[in-house]
Amino acid sequence: MQENKQANSPRVDLRKKRRWGESLIQASLFLAGAFSILTTIGIVYELGKEAMHFFSQVSLWEYFSGTKWNPQIGQFGIWPLLNATLMTTLIAMLVALPIGLSIALYLSEYATHKARQTLKPILEVLAGIPTVVYGYFALTFMTPLLRSIFGANVVDIYNTASAGLVIGILVIPMVSSMSEDALSAVPRSLREAAYGLGATKLETAVKVVLPAAISGIMAAFIVSISRAIGETMIVAVAAGAGSNFTFNPFEAAETMTGHIVRISGGDLSYDSIDYNSIFAIGLTLFFMTLSLNVISQRIVRRFREVYE
Amino acid sequence: MRKTFEYEIQQLKDNILTLGSMAEQALLDSVDALKHRDIPRSQEIYDNDDLINAKRFEVENAVMVAIATQQPMAHDLRLLASILDIAGELERMGDYAKGIAKINIIMGEQKLLKPLVDLPLMAEKTVDMLHRALTAFIEEDLNAAKSIPTEDDVVDALYTQIYQELITYVIADPTGIERSNWLLWAAHNLERVGDRVTNICERTVFIATGELDQTDTSN
Amino acid sequence: MRKTFEYEIQQLKDNILTLGSMAEQALLDSVDALKHRDIPRSQEIYDNDDLINAKRFEVENAVMVAIATQQPMAHDLRLLASILDIAGELERMGDYAKGIAKINIIMGEQKLLKPLVDLPLMAEKTVDMLHRALTAFIEEDLNAAKSIPTEDDVVDALYTQIYQELITYVIADPTGIERSNWLLWAAHNLERVGDRVTNICERTVFIATGELDQTDTSN
Amino acid sequence: MSEIKKKEGFADNLPERHRSGQFWSNLFRISTGVGIVALIALLLNITNSAFGYVAIENRIDPESLAINGIPLEQLHPIDLTYILKQNVSAGYFRNLENEMPFEQRTREEIYDLVIERVVEPEAASTWSLFDSLFHKSEIQAEVAEKYPNADLHFTSWINGNFLVSPQSANAERAGVRTAVLGSLWVIFITLLFAFPLGVGAAIYLEEYAGDLWINRLIQTNINNLAGVPSIIYGILGLAIFVRALEPVTSGAFLGTMDPTTANGRTILSAGLTLGLLILPLIIINAQEAIRAVPSSLRQASFGLGATKWQTIWHHVLPNSIPGILTGTILAISRALGETAPLVVVGASTFITFDPESPFSKFTALPIQIYQWTSRPQAEFRNIAAAAIIVLLMILLSLNAVAVVLRNKYSNKL
Amino acid sequence: MTENNINSYAIEAKDLNLYYGETLAVRDVNIQIEKQKITAMIGPSGCGKSTVLRAFNRMNDLIPSAHANGSVLYHGKNIYEEDVDPVEVRRRIGMVFQKPNPFPKSIYDNVAWGAQINGYTGNMDDLVEESLRGAALWNEVKDNLDKSGLSLSGGQQQRLCIARTIAVKPDIILMDEPASALDPIATLKIEDLMQELAKDFTIIVVTHNMQQAARVSNFTAFFNLGEDYAGVLEEYGVTAEIFTNPKKKTTEDYITGRFG
Amino acid sequence: MTENNINSYAIEAKDLNLYYGETLAVRDVNIQIEKQKITAMIGPSGCGKSTVLRAFNRMNDLIPSAHANGSVLYHGKNIYEEDVDPVEVRRRIGMVFQKPNPFPKSIYDNVAWGAQINGYTGNMDDLVEESLRGAALWNEVKDNLDKSGLSLSGGQQQRLCIARTIAVKPDIILMDEPASALDPIATLKIEDLMQELAKDFTIIVVTHNMQQAARVSNFTAFFNLGEDYAGVLEEYGVTAEIFTNPKKKTTEDYITGRFG
Ligand SMILES: Nc1ncnc2c1ncn2[C@@H]1O[C@H](COP(=O)(O)OP(=O)(O)OP(=O)(O)O)[C@@H](O)[C@H]1O
Ligand SMILES: Nc1ncnc2c1ncn2[C@@H]1O[C@H](COP(=O)(O)OP(=O)(O)OP(=O)(O)O)[C@@H](O)[C@H]1O
Ligand SMILES: [Mg+2]
Numbered sequence A: 001m002q003e004n005k006q007a008n009s010p011r012v013d014l015r016k017k018r019r020w021g022e023s024l025i026q027a028s029l030f031l032a033g034a035f036s037i038l039t040t041i042g043i044v045y046e047l048g049k050e051a052m053h054f055f056s057q058v059s060l061w062e063y064f065s066g067t068k069w070n071p072q073i074g075q076f077g078i079w080p081l082l083n084a085t086l087m088t089t090l091i092a093m094l095v096a097l098p099i100g101l102s103i104a105l106y107l108s109e110y111a112t113h114k115a116r117q118t119l120k121p122i123l124e125v126l127a128g129i130p131t132v133v134y135g136y137f138a139l140t141f142m143t144p145l146l147r148s149i150f151g152a153n154v155v156d157i158y159n160t161a162s163a164g165l166v167i168g169i170l171v172i173p174m175v176s177s178m179s180e181d182a183l184s185a186v187p188r189s190l191r192e193a194a195y196g197l198g199a200t201k202l203e204t205a206v207k208v209v210l211p212a213a214i215s216g217i218m219a220a221f222i223v224s225i226s227r228a229i230g231e232t233m234i235v236a237v238a239a240g241a242g243s244n245f246t247f248n249p250f251e252a253a254e255t256m257t258g259h260i261v262r263i264s265g266g267d268l269s270y271d272s273i274d275y276n277s278i279f280a281i282g283l284t285l286f287f288m289t290l291s292l293n294v295i296s297q298r299i300v301r302r303f304r305e306v307y308e
Numbered sequence B, C: 001m002r003k004t005f006e007y008e009i010q011q012l013k014d015n016i017l018t019l020g021s022m023a024e025q026a027l028l029d030s031v032d033a034l035k036h037r038d039i040p041r042s043q044e045i046y047d048n049d050d051l052i053n054a055k056r057f058e059v060e061n062a063v064m065v066a067i068a069t070q071q072p073m074a075h076d077l078r079l080l081a082s083i084l085d086i087a088g089e090l091e092r093m094g095d096y097a098k099g100i101a102k103i104n105i106i107m108g109e110q111k112l113l114k115p116l117v118d119l120p121l122m123a124e125k126t127v128d129m130l131h132r133a134l135t136a137f138i139e140e141d142l143n144a145a146k147s148i149p150t151e152d153d154v155v156d157a158l159y160t161q162i163y164q165e166l167i168t169y170v171i172a173d174p175t176g177i178e179r180s181n182w183l184l185w186a187a188h189n190l191e192r193v194g195d196r197v198t199n200i201c202e203r204t205v206f207i208a209t210g211e212l213d214q215t216d217t218s219n
Numbered sequence D: 001m002s003e004i005k006k007k008e009g010f011a012d013n014l015p016e017r018h019r020s021g022q023f024w025s026n027l028f029r030i031s032t033g034v035g036i037v038a039l040i041a042l043l044l045n046i047t048n049s050a051f052g053y054v055a056i057e058n059r060i061d062p063e064s065l066a067i068n069g070i071p072l073e074q075l076h077p078i079d080l081t082y083i084l085k086q087n088v089s090a091g092y093f094r095n096l097e098n099e100m101p102f103e104q105r106t107r108e109e110i111y112d113l114v115i116e117r118v119v120e121p122e123a124a125s126t127w128s129l130f131d132s133l134f135h136k137s138e139i140q141a142e143v144a145e146k147y148p149n150a151d152l153h154f155t156s157w158i159n160g161n162f163l164v165s166p167q168s169a170n171a172e173r174a175g176v177r178t179a180v181l182g183s184l185w186v187i188f189i190t191l192l193f194a195f196p197l198g199v200g201a202a203i204y205l206e207e208y209a210g211d212l213w214i215n216r217l218i219q220t221n222i223n224n225l226a227g228v229p230s231i232i233y234g235i236l237g238l239a240i241f242v243r244a245l246e247p248v249t250s251g252a253f254l255g256t257m258d259p260t261t262a263n264g265r266t267i268l269s270a271g272l273t274l275g276l277l278i279l280p281l282i283i284i285n286a287q288e289a290i291r292a293v294p295s296s297l298r299q300a301s302f303g304l305g306a307t308k309w310q311t312i313w314h315h316v317l318p319n320s321i322p323g324i325l326t327g328t329i330l331a332i333s334r335a336l337g338e339t340a341p342l343v344v345v346g347a348s349t350f351i352t353f354d355p356e357s358p359f360s361k362f363t364a365l366p367i368q369i370y371q372w373t374s375r376p377q378a379e380f381r382n383i384a385a386a387a388i389i390v391l392l393m394i395l396l397s398l399n400a401v402a403v404v405l406r407n408k409y410s411n412k413l
Numbered sequence E, F: 001m002t003e004n005n006i007n008s009y010a011i012e013a014k015d016l017n018l019y020y021g022e023t024l025a026v027r028d029v030n031i032q033i034e035k036q037k038i039t040a041m042i043g044p045s046g047c048g049k050s051t052v053l054r055a056f057n058r059m060n061d062l063i064p065s066a067h068a069n070g071s072v073l074y075h076g077k078n079i080y081e082e083d084v085d086p087v088e089v090r091r092r093i094g095m096v097f098q099k100p101n102p103f104p105k106s107i108y109d110n111v112a113w114g115a116q117i118n119g120y121t122g123n124m125d126d127l128v129e130e131s132l133r134g135a136a137l138w139n140e141v142k143d144n145l146d147k148s149g150l151s152l153s154g155g156q157q158q159r160l161c162i163a164r165t166i167a168v169k170p171d172i173i174l175m176d177e178p179a180s181a182l183d184p185i186a187t188l189k190i191e192d193l194m195q196e197l198a199k200d201f202t203i204i205v206v207t208h209n210m211q212q213a214a215r216v217s218n219f220t221a222f223f224n225l226g227e228d229y230a231g232v233l234e235e236y237g238v239t240a241e242i243f244t245n246p247k248k249k250t251t252e253d254y255i256t257g258r259f260g
């Protein structure tokens, strides 16, 4: 260890060296990180600006209390659109939450390793299919199916039930995979503890693992709701065009997202109130989903704190 | 904390006390039997030394188990090492008692050279010291442990007195030499008990302080 | 594996050997000095006993450190406990040598009762036994450790011979009683060395087998 | 365990517990089945529409166009040109001639023109794959009755022509060429924009960001952006890239404005919009990949006297790159399937020429699908299904790459 | 007579072979565990201590590839027979794990849950108190029974897990390195507790820590890797004996750290 | 004279206070580490052993909230002075961690990398061999230098980490519970290795395992939690002394397991 002896010499230089490269890299990385803030500012600013134009012509009160949305005749009540959105979302959740959670429980607690290995990718495929395909599916499969069950005179060609059901199918993988993640994050040791006390599989799964993962699952639910609210193409294809304030799921009704797509898909002129209205709806949508996401993130963070 | 270990140590201390009282009893009895020329009693003492040996072995074994299983350190370790040592000392004291008993047996029909007065005194003194030394050990009484060895002078003085007296006897009647030697021997054994009490006290100091400063116990 | 510990044990064994040869030397020298009535040499031996005590204390300390830091078990533990014991025995042998040296000093100008013949023989025999016992200990030679104690009979026989001889002298001349006692004392010390060699051998057997079966060493 | 005495103080409730366990486990299994069935239904539904019988009616019977008994398929280009000239308007013929003189065109090209412009085959009716397979005779009867002039063909709507043909107003001749190219162009722009920015941001957040308000803000912000509905990004893209940055996105600032576009509704705008959309996904995935690199590795590196960037460059990035790539690919497949933002940003629905630069007008596969789906004519449903299959194939292969990467990744650390 | 014979050991393995898939993990274990004593299982890593321990309450069933061959007699019944319900076995042979794993429930519920699902019919509050006292935790938590079990320190969590286990009143408690995730102080507390528990329960404990085995157990089983990399029971006996005077050279080498 | 004085200790802490954010984690440490000796730091969990250890090569810098007050003298220079480059410090004061953490590179690259980035100019093959020999790993890996470091067993991985550390030729090697993730056999190997290394390097090792501290170290520093929950250096001295005859009651209580 000749060199070592040298290093022991009193002439040890610990002084700082300036590393310009490092600083430069750090600065550019910071800018990359900060860029996303611009996006948010962009969203809020642009949506806000145009929405301001809109609200300079339509009062907030009218917007939030009106039950008619007919831009041609100057009726701008959000309720028909909002109602359709909530209806599709509700239907979707009725499908997705129980099924998604059941799948998650099955995969994480019951399935053999092999079954899990095959089923998970299949569900992931389901999640990876573009929503426009689901729209197609709703229109060409779900609607005819509903019509053949309930009768063609009961079920419109475009209806919220069909769109809602298919949105449900769309978010099943989301619910199941996030829930399964939450369930799998529950340490194996907890299951062993339950079995060690003489619990059966169901008791272990439902009374120990599920409660332990409950916040993760709640987060999954909320994110799915947010996703269903923001879902566009399925409703654009299958729910119908034209606002309709109805609680009948078999009638056509336009959702907020559907409306935005339809309006902007045409050749709209940039300074019309139609054009501005999509920003107002967008802003509403943005805040709805944002608050749901914030809540779910809170929950997830708490969940992580428990197990990490 | 460490309940088992505490319990084991308590057991060991109890065993030391038992061993100690066995030795004490053997010493007092052996001198008494000699005094009264009670040979069957001496034979009994002689035979019973095996019990003391066994007890010492038992203690030693328990210490080994405690070391192997409890990984003692510091004070605990000093205590265990000292118990090992003290058990040895006590066993050795048992040997002295056995030696005295053997003298009585060997003497057989012969009379005592002189009636025993100082020898029982000496026995009482040493046994008393031993008893207090063991108490000091159990209680880790540093003061007692330091003061008891100073009393050894009394024992030594008694021994010298017996020695001088016996020599006078022998010079007066050389044929008593053998009987004189026997008594001398018994006295010497008791004197050695005194030395060993000193050792026990040193160990007690060592346990408490970690310092072993040995007084000279050779002869 | 456990290099430090192996090293520490080696050190301890070396120290036991050193302590052993110190004791051996002291024993041989003390008898030789007595034989030649070389009082200054005896004084030196007397003083040097402190070195033996110190060495014993050093070994004892090292054993304690080894136990505290190395958590020995099984064979290792038996070895360490035995080292503790053997160091005590060797120190005690040093005391015997010191005792013999002291006799020479106390005798002062007085002549030996008789020229020493058997006593040096006895010294040589016991030291030889001791030496072999220590070798057996270091090498864990079970056979040697079992056979050496049987030789103690030789030592005992020599002792009896000396004892008888001295008694004859005293009966012939009672004033020689004191000088007889001195030599008797020296012989007795050597006889005790023999007993302690037996102890060492027992320990060696114990280390190897875990069985301590004690021969009777009392007297 | 009859030998063992019953547990004192505990009820003997085991059989009942086992029963309810069985019941629920069956329920969970059935639910999983429902999920799988939905997927199968979806795929079958598409397949069902992508293949099947078509009854074709021609305006002019090709056999009547035979010259001197030589059938149309074998005619010389000159004859074909002649037929064409006879049957279309003179203006249209001139147009074609101007585009490219007929002498320079290949025989196939002219033949196609003849079929398209003269024969004008049209699907009178189409049948699904199931009907075609299981109700063949009924279909034949129906055709014979309703469309006596029609030919009944079993057609795969997805075929070579479909892949290489541009968009067309006629379902039989329409293809996905322009849409696929458009999608690729858009994705290329998206990737160019989002990948470096996303990975950079991820590195910053994971390796450099201290616990400062600004960094927390960035992180929360990114998490929230990931949950913003895609249509909002469309609106943002519309406002920013299409309108505010029109001079840039239209290419006007380079003076290389595509003659076919006069505004910002270009590939560039679409790419950037989708870039914004998947940026949070890329960041979050990359962050996860970077976080998966054990901190012990960083400590080891620092402990050896490495600088921060040395640590990142030599250890963090090499060990997280497969994860980053996997995440990126998944984000890309998300972008490939996105429809709503493109609609809002202003994808053109009818483009017959290949995109040539970032400043071209564009369409994309999902747009095409959407557009065809919303056509009333049945045969557009068929080509929509075919286009869906193309799209799914692309996505599937991307996913396969991702899976391979992920497996390699999970083996390593 | 037979009755007596059957009940003379807490549990007994006969020619037990344990496999993971095709690989033999542990070969031919024959061991008889004394009632109301602490038996420690020690041995080098991977020699199959955990595998054997978990074979005692069919916990290995949870690993799909694991299977057993031979018998484990509990109250004279081979728990690997067809008609034995593993759930039933586990409620009588409890388990405490390496890492403290309380349920993310309140302290009270942690203790009560096992008893509840097993159909406990008595007063639950009493049971919870009794179990927490039994686990030497009552005094520390009695004012906070509704706090989450996760809010406790590692050592307390482990005692909570023990309380939860004794609440279902098992005969035998299996412990797999119950203190290896704890600091020395908490470890000693658990060790003391084990000795208390041994008054009522039979305890089998796997430990990596020889000293711990030496400290707490009455009997020690030393497992070792055989030549074919399957674990074997090398030596089994009274702890004091094993640690001061083991019969086999390998045992001695292992406990004195002269292995390999 | 001063020269001599400066170099008399390997490293020295003076009135060192260590904080995480506002909380004082360790109070007023004064300690002088002897050169080419093994110094062990022991103490109850959370008493700040790791914090102090990491203060010795400014590894705490990587924790944003951590900061130090007081001085750590290395070659007479306070490494917490403004103009000191922590990267420079860490090149001279290496570190080995609790969990073996080889880079997912070949064995060769694991050892070579640190030297490389530090601009080593000599023959790399020789350095790698020398370092692996120094870490008692050469014989086991010499035929597989291009195998991944991760393919080694835990104990081998830890020795690889040691090899990697000594390849950059530090003065001091800090080890934070280097064997706590290893089985007893591997642990003993590492302990033996540490003793070998102490011939060339100064070693400071944090360990939870008192026995380990007792076994391997020359000096022992006992840390304890003060009344205000900040760690303090309770006793520091020669190991044999600390374990057979500690000065303070708390030390004794701790090492004999009578704490708390
Ligand atoms: N789930 C499993 N699948 C396959 N093999 C396994 C599994 N669990 C353990 N093994 C193997 O069985 C053998 C015994 O493992 P086991 O965990 O019982 O050892 P152990 O003695 O408890 O070790 P440790 O002291 O490390 O806990 C090992 O070779 C291990 O690799
Ligand atoms: N990154 C951190 N942030 C805040 N506090 C910390 C951090 N790391 C440690 N602490 C606190 O500082 C104190 C000392 O921690 P440290 O890890 O140094 O203890 P330790 O003695 O090494 O404990 P252990 O034996 O458990 O490793 C503890 O109270 C701990 O909670
Ligand atoms: Mg295990």
Ligand SMILES: [Mg+2]
Residues within 6 Å of the ligand: F049, F050, F051, F176, F206
């Ligand atoms: Mg630490």
Ligand SMILES: O=P([O-])([O-])[O-]
Residues within 6 Å of the ligand: B092, B192, C092, C192
């Ligand atoms: O036994 P001792 O000879 O030393 O009295």
